[in-house]
Amino acid sequence: MKPAFHPGKNIAMKIPTHEYEHTLRFYREILRFEELSARHPDDTPRFRFGDKVLWLDCMPVLSQSEIWLEVLTDDIEQAADYFKASGCQRRDEIEPLPEGMKAFWVSSPSNIIHLVTEGNSN
Numbered sequence: 001m002k003p004a005f006h007p008g009k010n011i012a013m014k015i016p017t018h019e020y021e022h023t024l025r026f027y028r029e030i031l032r033f034e035e036l037s038a039r040h041p042d043d044t045p046r047f048r049f050g051d052k053v054l055w056l057d058c059m060p061v062l063s064q065s066e067i068w069l070e071v072l073t074d075d076i077e078q079a080a081d082y083f084k085a086s087g088c089q090r091r092d093e094i095e096p097l098p099e100g101m102k103a104f105w106v107s108s109p110s111n112i113i114h115l116v117t118e119g120n121s122n
Contacts, residue, residue, distance in 0.1 A: 003078040008070025068113040076118040
């Protein structure tokens, strides 16, 4: 049986340091998107993006911006087996995940990073 997949609610924009402040200004002052409250002073800025949440992450090691997407699945173990059988590349080295989080990273053929996490689309 194949696992079910659904779009997640999170979009992460990974932004190089040299473009970060201009990008924040673009979303805050030019587009004037609603900025979501930070839980802690050093939290990543987040903006409402329709029914999604856009995270703006500063990444000193990048030379150009990247978009990372979230995909939800109903069974993380079955999803991992399915991706492996389909020849998709796991990218767990890309960024550490919180301990106990039922999730992993995978790359699409065009090198878009996806966080595959167990959950529902509600």
